[in-house]
């Protein structure tokens with residue numbers, strides 16, 4: 001499927017929710033949460049975009065990186081390139097209903113699998129969202145990751161068992177969902193976790209445990225102490241706290257503090273290959289991509305998701321060739337202009 005065709009389809013079906021702007025900078029959709037935007041003034045979404053764009057790369061063409069290596073290994077699985085599908089829920093209230101929750105989960109999990117990588121499913125106040133996600137993971141023979149809202153530990157562990165039963169590769173919690181009022185409205189309260197509560201979650205499963213939404217060194221150190229396997233440096237696409245930093249601003253310090261203990265992923269405003277390369281240069285093992293997968297699913301279903309992911313992959317190859325990066329596993333901050 002052509003990228004432009006899928007974007008036109010998505011734009012038509014997402015009227016009022018997403019304008020598929022030429023630059024996805026959080027301006028048009030500011031305040032649309034529920035919806036596709038950033039919360040409040042959308043300062044955090046806009047900052048993800050602007051701070052990432054402010055990073056510049058050194059163009060370099062005399063080197064041996066003719067055929068860059070993109071493969072890497074995460075949670076014991078080899079993936080074709082270091083881009084994972086972010087957990088996303090709420091097709092009706094966030095995206096305008098262009099696809100059902102069941103269709104969306106299948107598109108992302110199977111579309112990512114087809115592109116040689118791994119998709120994640122999310123959790124929200126409507127319990128059927130998580131169930132549809134698990135159904136998709138089962139259909140992909142377990143090739144997916146389940147991210148659960150920071151509910152009570154008892155409720156999280158219940159859902160970890162469900163994810164294990166579906167054969168998921170890893171499980172985790174989006175800790176940055178700790179203040180979501182919508183969850184309370186559904187009668188399903190969420191909140192922050194203490195280190196001992198995190199330890200209880202980590203030791204409740206043999207699967208790798210992911211903490212998503214880590215934005216400061218203190219929290220990263222707490223995750224290391226609790227035995228977390230992977231953190232995702234993320235501000236939830238700017239959807240939870242207005243006026244917070246962008247992930248690319250805090251990533252390097254977090255990598256310095258816990259890079260030798262934890263696997264570190266990052267997300268926020270990944271829209272093209274150079275964005276991925278910038279996060280890798282700042283020390284991330286890989287990135288998650290969010291909103292573009294929604295365009296893929298609504299505009300072209302599973303095939304659309306695969307097209308989005310493969311386009312990013314091809315752009316990453318170009319960016320690596322033009323910066324002299326031979327291997328995604330050894331990209332360094334030397335390619336960034338300071």
Ligand SMILES: Cc1cc2nc3c(=O)[nH]c(=O)nc-3n(C[C@H](O)[C@H](O)[C@H](O)COP(=O)(O)O)c2cc1C
Nearest residue numbers: 086087088089094122123174236237268269290291
């Ligand atoms: C509509 C929408 C719904 C989301 N739902 C979830 C969710 O249920 N769980 C979660 O951990 N993150 C959720 N996220 C955040 C994404 O996983 C990811 O962190 C973010 O979208 C990355 O930024 P990007 O969209 O700029 O790529 C959601 C994001 C959007 C845009």
